[in-house]
Each structure stands twice: as C-alpha cells, then as structure tokens.
Amino acid sequence: MKITDAKVFVGGPGKNYVTLKIMTDQGVFGLGDATLNNRETLPAAYLRDYLVPNLIGMDPRNSEDIWQFFYRGAYFRRGPIAMAAFGAIDMALWDIKGKLANMPLYQLFGGKSRDGAMVYAHATGADLPDLMDSVARYVDQGYKAVRVQCGIPAMPTTGYAVPEKTGGQGDFITDFSGIRPKIEIWDTDRYLRFMPTALAEIRDRFGPELKILHDVHHRLTPREAAAFAKEVEPVGLFWLEDPTPAEDQDALRLIRHHSTTPIAIGEVFNSVWDCNRLIEDELIDFIRIAVTYGGGITPVKRIVDLAGLHHVRTGFHGAPSHSPISMAAQHHLNAWAPNFGIQEYLVLGTPECDALFPSDHAMHDGMMQVSDAPGLGVDFDESEAARYDYKPGSHPVVRLEDGTMWHY
C-alpha cells in the first residue's frame, strides 16, 4: 500500500484551519489538522514544501516509522510549527489505519473506558454580573464544568479572552483585522485584588457541584501564583491553568509547596520533553498538550501513558483554533485514556463548520459522545473548502501600564 498524494487546505468559517488530506493507492484517505493559531501558513508551508514530497510512495500503515522519519530526520527537532505539521500527518495515518481496520480509533487504542467524556465550556464576562449570566447559560445547557474569565475593574483594557461589552459571546482571541496585534494592558495587582473574590462569588452562586476552572494565561510570577493558588483553595477549583509562563518549570515547585489547588499546564508544549519532568515530579495535576502541536496521536498517547503513572490526568487543549479533525483525535483518546480528566470544548458546530467537516461526534449535557465511524470519524468537504481563503489575524500582545512587554 502506498501514499499517492497529499493536499493542504488553509481556511474555514471564521478560522484558518490547516487541513491535510492524504490519498492512497487503495482509495482510502486520511485527514489531519495542522492549525497553529495565527501562524497557520507556516505548518502549511512545511507540509507542502518538505513533508508531502517525502510522503509520496511511503506505506501509510507504518505510522510509527513515518513519525520517526520526520522527527529524527528534521535534525532541528521540535517546535510548534514542525510538530503541528508532523501531527497532521500522524492523525491522517491513524485515520487511514482505522478505516482499513473498519474500527473507530478508540478501539485501536484499547476500547472505551467511559460512556462520555466531560467537557468544559468558556464562560466570559465584561464584568462579574455578565460572567455570572454566561456561566448560568452553560449550566442551563447541562455543562458540568466551565472556565471563567472576567473583565477586571479599572483595568485599562479588557483582559485575556474577555468581551469588551456585556453580553458579548464568541472567540475574543483572534483579531482578523490584520497582522498587527492589538495591545492589552495588564496590571497584576488589580487582578489579584479582584479575581479571588470573583471566584468565591461564582462558587457561592452555583454551589458545590459545578466544576470551576480558571486560566491565568501565564501572567503571574511564581510567588504571586503561589499566593493566588493558596488564597483560592476554599473555592475548590477543578483547575488553575497556566499560572506562570510555561518555560520556567521550577515555578511549579513553589506553587506546589504552598497550595493544593490543582494545576493544569501544557497548551504551549509540543513534545514529551516539555512534559516529562513536570509529570514525573508530580508538579501538575492535568496535562494540556494538544494532539496538533504535540506531534499527533503517536507521541501524545505516550505522554498520556506516562501521566497515568503519576496521577496526572488529561485536559487536552481545545481552543477554537483546533479544527474538528484534531478535536476528533482527542475525542478518541478521551474515550480510551484510563487517566482522562476533562476536555476543553467550544461549540464549533455552526452550520458552516458542520458542512466543511461532517461528523457524528456529539455533545449532550456537557459530555462528549465519540463517533463509532471508522478512523477519526470526521469527513472534509473539498467543495465547501473552496469557499474559504486564508485571512491574516493576530493574538493581542500584552504590556504593563508603563509600556513594558508582558506575557500574553
């Protein structure tokens, strides 16, 4: 069996999804997602210029060897661009494997460990009453877990993933007005004065059952993060995400020494070598690496197994930047993983998105039900894809009030 061709598509409804389609001489094809938010053309170029020409003629069933060939063969290893490109190939090869076996991928991993996988939604508010309304909407829809992000009083601009006006809904991360980023102003003291009280009020209003998550988005120093994690202990957070910049792994040690608040980290990781020390030293509770920039199912499944030895559960990144293809890969891992924790999930199911990526993965009452279709269980409609082009966009950047650059 041989790979005969592979195509790369960039575009989508309100997103620049990078979709890889690998064709074979037996008519079976596989799909992969290489979307790297706001840098989408780069994994696409890596695929088109270097990887696809090497793929042609390879046996798609040898997904392990193909992964090793690209990873070891690149010589300059790792990095989100390369790993997203390898990730798309790996997903597509697993998709082909599942279709050849006529089985959904979770069966190839070891079958189902649960009936449904708990997901969390993004509740956001320009202020606390607005955030409470947003949480209430998700609770009414049956969600068991919500991430809460709130505008901070007297902050000069809105903060991470927060709408500018009350009642706003949607994705506040990517700005498609151009390649130059907007500037957000950050003030740690204002955040630290407000957020613990806001979290406590959310807990009071929604009671003990709701799982509450909060994303600090790398903005605190280790000492500030340790104090914050300790202060919010009575809230009983499901997790505190990215309390400090991910590069400084020792920061997690200080937080751990001072607090029992569960810590989630890893959405910017792209290799087992970013995760292993945090997992083996049991400095985190949830690993957030995504199948896309983690290099695909093959390496991420290994990370999940390593995590399982150390009481670390999964909480795969599922920001709206991921296409339904990599989300499907994660749905299959979530159905299987004995140490599954939670899945970040934003409803991608607009009619346009469903038309581009038809699938029967389904979400009911805050639980994801994995598809039983062979392979990943997602299709890709090329005639729909022809409607979309690449649109330049950007994340905001963050500065302190005096102009100092800070962490987004």
Ligand code: KDG
């Ligand atoms: O591209 C960046 C986003 O994926 C990220 O900011 C989202 O922090 C995020 C999250 O937890 O989903």
Ligand code: MG
């Ligand atoms: Mg995050």
